[in-house]
Amino acid sequence: MAMPVAQADVAVIAHIKSNFSSLTAKQVQDIFMGRTRIFPNGKFALPIDQSSPLRAEFYEELTGRPVEQINAYWARIMFTGQASPPQRLPDDEAVLQTVRENEGAIGYIDKTRVDGTIRVLLLVQPWKP
Amino acid sequence: METVKKHYLHHKLAKTVFWVALLFSAITSVLFFITELNRSNEKTLVMLNQLLDTVESTAAIAAYSNNSTIGEDVLKGLLRNDIVHEARLSSTQGLQLAKAKDTEVPWQAGVVRTLHSPFGEAEVIGSLAITPEAQYNLLEARHSALLSGLNSSVLIGLTALIVLLIVRSSLSLPLMKVSNTLHAIRVGEQERLGPLPRNHDDELGQLVEDINRLLETLQEKFSAEHGLREEIEVIERQLRNIFETTSAGIFLLDATGRLLTVNPALGKVIALPHLSPKELLGQNFPELVFAEPELMRELMAIAASRNLSVVQDLRLKKRGDVSNNWVHCILSRQTDALHGVCFEGVVYDITDRIVAEASIRHEADHDSLTALFNRPAAERLLAQLIGTRTGAETPLALFMLDLDFFKEINDTYGHDAGDYVLVEVAARLKNCVRASDIAARLGGDEFLIILVDGVSADYARQIAKDICIAVSMPIRISPTVVVRLGASIGIAINGGQEQAIEQLYKVADQAMYEVKRQGRHGFAMSLADGNIVVEKIPING
Numbered sequence: 001m002a003m004p005v006a007q008a009d010v011a012v013i014a015h016i017k018s019n020f021s022s023l024t025a026k027q028v029q030d031i032f033m034g035r036t037r038i039f040p041n042g043k044f045a046l047p048i049d050q051s052s053p054l055r056a057e058f059y060e061e062l063t064g065r066p067v068e069q070i071n072a073y074w075a076r077i078m079f080t081g082q083a084s085p086p087q088r089l090p091d092d093e094a095v096l097q098t099v100r101e102n103e104g105a106i107g108y109i110d111k112t113r114v115d116g117t118i119r120v121l122l123l124v125q126p127w128k129p
Numbered sequence: 130m131e132t133v134k135k136h137y138l139h140h141k142l143a144k145t146v147f148w149v150a151l152l153f154s155a156i157t158s159v160l161f162f163i164t165e166l167n168r169s170n171e172k173t174l175v176m177l178n179q180l181l182d183t184v185e186s187t188a189a190i191a192a193y194s195n196n197s198t199i200g201e202d203v204l205k206g207l208l209r210n211d212i213v214h215e216a217r218l219s220s221t222q223g224l225q226l227a228k229a230k231d232t233e234v235p236w237q238a239g240v241v242r243t244l245h246s247p248f249g250e251a252e253v254i255g256s257l258a259i260t261p262e263a264q265y266n267l268l269e270a271r272h273s274a275l276l277s278g279l280n281s282s283v284l285i286g287l288t289a290l291i292v293l294l295i296v297r298s299s300l301s302l303p304l305m306k307v308s309n310t311l312h313a314i315r316v317g318e319q320e321r322l323g324p325l326p327r328n329h330d331d332e333l334g335q336l337v338e339d340i341n342r343l344l345e346t347l348q349e350k351f352s353a354e355h356g357l358r359e360e361i362e363v364i365e366r367q368l369r370n371i372f373e374t375t376s377a378g379i380f381l382l383d384a385t386g387r388l389l390t391v392n393p394a395l396g397k398v399i400a401l402p403h404l405s406p407k408e409l410l411g412q413n414f415p416e417l418v419f420a421e422p423e424l425m426r427e428l429m430a431i432a433a434s435r436n437l438s439v440v441q442d443l444r445l446k447k448r449g450d451v452s453n454n455w456v457h458c459i460l461s462r463q464t465d466a467l468h469g470v471c472f473e474g475v476v477y478d479i480t481d482r483i484v485a486e487a488s489i490r491h492e493a494d495h496d497s498l499t500a501l502f503n504r505p506a507a508e509r510l511l512a513q514l515i516g517t518r519t520g521a522e523t524p525l526a527l528f529m530l531d532l533d534f535f536k537e538i539n540d541t542y543g544h545d546a547g548d549y550v551l552v553e554v555a556a557r558l559k560n561c562v563r564a565s566d567i568a569a570r571l572g573g574d575e576f577l578i579i580l581v582d583g584v585s586a587d588y589a590r591q592i593a594k595d596i597c598i599a600v601s602m603p604i605r606i607s608p609t610v611v612v613r614l615g616a617s618i619g620i621a622i623n624g625g626q627e628q629a630i631e632q633l634y635k636v637a638d639q640a641m642y643e644v645k646r647q648g649r650h651g652f653a654m655s656l657a658d659g660n661i662v663v664e665k666i667p668i669n670g
Contacts, residue, residue: 063248080198
């Protein structure tokens with residue numbers, strides 16, 4: 001395993017008015033990895049990434065892959081010009097701000113920062129093969 | 130020596146080795162091609178899988194993200210490999226990509242790799258399929274097979290060449306030498322095969338020795354046979370010479386008596402000198418030649434049954450003025466492979482002998498002076514006559530005759546005169562009897578006359594009287610001397626029944642003495658009662 005990080009759970013959050021209460025880890029993965037751009041209800045999905053240390057934890061727990069592979073993945077996709085990785089924000093605060101303001105946005109934050117202004121769609125558990 | 134186009138052994142061997150090698154090479158090439166094709170197929174499969182391994186993750190990303198650009202990149206990359214004919218990428222989200230080379234290939238099994246999500250191994254997100262380039266396998270296999278074929282051909286060819294050279298130098302050349310020498314040697318010659326220095330201890334050396342031994346034996350046999358043949362030729366020539374020049378006639382008859390072989394002398398011997406041997410062939414020998422052909426046929430039958438040589442004197446047919454008419458014939462049966470049963474025979478002229486025999490017999494039987502039968506002949510003839518009588522015949526008469534006054538003539542005029550008288554008397558006696566009757570001089574002036582058949586007492590008396598008269602006729606013994614004789618005849622008649630010769634003689638003798646006692650010149654006959662009646666004949670002046 002990589003160097004130990006704070007074993008805080010990561011919460012996937014969306015706009016408070018989202019008319020669905022939860023997503024599966026796979027649905028979250030497909031959205032963040034650019035496989036799909038819509039939510040199960042057919043609404044457009046805008047994944048928000050962040051460049052904090054939480055990012056590595058999030059992707060490793062979500063996909064079971066080191067974050068370097070995720071970067072390589074995106075590098076490959078980007079090279080084709082057909083798609084680009086999710087927009088990256090500096091920290092949880094900026095993510096919260098953006099999710100509160102955009103109905104289709106979906107992002108992830110430290111679980112401890114969750115408040116009532118947003119809806120938690122999924123709590124990401126450490127990935128188990 | 131005849132020169133024929135030779136087919137050298139080592140050439141034949143080389144040809145055979147070449148063709149067999151070629152065949153083997155072809156077979157191994159084909160086998161190699163097949164195995165190589167299989168191996169190449171397997172190799173292709175492995176390579177395809179390796180290719181799939183290489184591009185799998187990228188393909189999975191393309192399928193996962195539905196990214197056709199990455200997918201096409203993957204497919205292009207795959208097609209850049211020689212072994213790939215066609216590549217297809219499909220994803221569960223509807224991405225369908227396919228790329229193929231524009232070569233024509235028969236349909237064949239490809240390799241399909243199922244693509245899993247790059248982030249969740251268990252999820253199937255699409256498939257990547259590759260069809261191999263068939264041409265590639267074929268080319269590769271063909272190339273390998275060609276290489277192997279070339280390789281084995283070169284090896285086999287080299288081996289064949291080496292074998293050929295070895296065989297040529299150590300077997301074919303020495304053998305050719307032996308063969309050529311042997312070819313030049315004629316049967317029976319002194320020449321022998323030269324030894325092979327390098328092969329003295331192997332089969333070739335042994336062959337040469339054996340051939341030489343065989344030539345030796347052959348020469349010996351040949352010269353021996355040559356000598357023998359010459360000997361036989363000499364004998365044959367001698368025999369032929371005998372056959373050709375002998376005075377005896379030699380012939381070969383078939384079972385029916387036809388002439389199969391004759392020698393030149395035969396025609397002369399059988400009194401047909403004008404017929405050549407060729408003309409005689411095929412003629413029926415007994416019928417053609419002999420006065421009594423049945424005798425000859427009988428002789429053949431005897432020879433056939435007894436399987437022995439048989440001999441017989443045979444009389445020839447009477448032919449004009451040819452003098453020989455008797456031959457001695459020796460005949461024996463032979464069994465000829467060509468003709469079956471046949472007879473070989475020899476005939477030679479015995480006419481002279483027969484004539485001589487006849488004259489000897491005549492001399493033995495006749496009185497040399499008068500040519501009448503002599504006493505032994507007369508007695509033999511009489512014995513024959515009496516012996517063969519059956520009793521049914523008419524009687525015969527026996528005259529004993531004694532000349533009267535012969536002694537006086539002999540004493541007076543000498544033996545020559547006496548002999549002359551006897552000859553004259555004999556002639557007159559012969560004139561008085563039939564040719565079949567017997568007149569004999571018993572000795573001195575004693576004669577015996579036998580009237581052989583149809584004799585009655587009167588006939589006998591008549592004959593006796595004729596004789597008396599004939600004898601008493603004057604005989605001129607010299608120009609100046611004429612003599613007269615008388616005859617005393619005693620007659621005995623064999624009356625039909627068996628009567629001993631001695632008895633007849635005795636009766637005739639007694640009758641004759643009775644005539645002499647009563648004054649000579651006459652005849653007397655004993656009657657049945659034993660009396661003797663004398664009839665005297667007066668001697669005419």
